[in-house]
Amino acid sequence: MGSEKLHLYLLLWKPQVSFKDSDDSHSFQITNMESQKANATAATSSVPTKHEFSVDMTCEACANTVTHILNKLGGVQFDIDLPNKKVCITSEHSVDTLLETLGKTGKAVSYLGPK
Numbered sequence: 001m002g003s004e005k006l007h008l009y010l011l012l013w014k015p016q017v018s019f020k021d022s023d024d025s026h027s028f029q030i031t032n033m034e035s036q037k038a039n040a041t042a043a044t045s046s047v048p049t050k051h052e053f054s055v056d057m058t059c060e061a062c063a064n065t066v067t068h069i070l071n072k073l074g075g076v077q078f079d080i081d082l083p084n085k086k087v088c089i090t091s092e093h094s095v096d097t098l099l100e101t102l103g104k105t106g107k108a109v110s111y112l113g114p115k
C-alpha cells in the first residue's frame with residue numbers, strides 16, 4: 001500500500017482522528033461527513049461573486065445612502081448606476097445579506113441575478 005491513505009467517513013462520529021502505523025507505511029484518517037460538508041461550504045463561500053440589484057434611487061442623495069450602507073457592511077466592491085437604478089455588488093456575502101443591507105436604505109430593492 002505504500003503511502004496510500006484510506007479515508008473512512010462516518011456519519012455519526014464527531015471527532016476527527018488520524019493514525020499512522022509505526023513505520024509510516026500506512027496512514028488512516030477518520031472523519032465525518034459533516035466536517036467534509038462544512039469544509040466544502042467554506043471553500044465555496046469564500047469566492048467573491050458579482051450580483052445585480054434594482055434599487056429605487058431617484059437622486060444623488062439616494063445613491064449616497066446606498067454607498068454609506070454598503071461601506072458600513074464592508075467586504076464589498078460596488079458600482080451604482082443611478083440613471084438605470086441598478087447596483088452591481090461583488091462580495092463574498094450572501095444574496096440575502098446584501099438584500100437585507102440594501103433594504104436598510106428604505107428604498108424598494110430587488111435581486112436581478114448574478115452579473
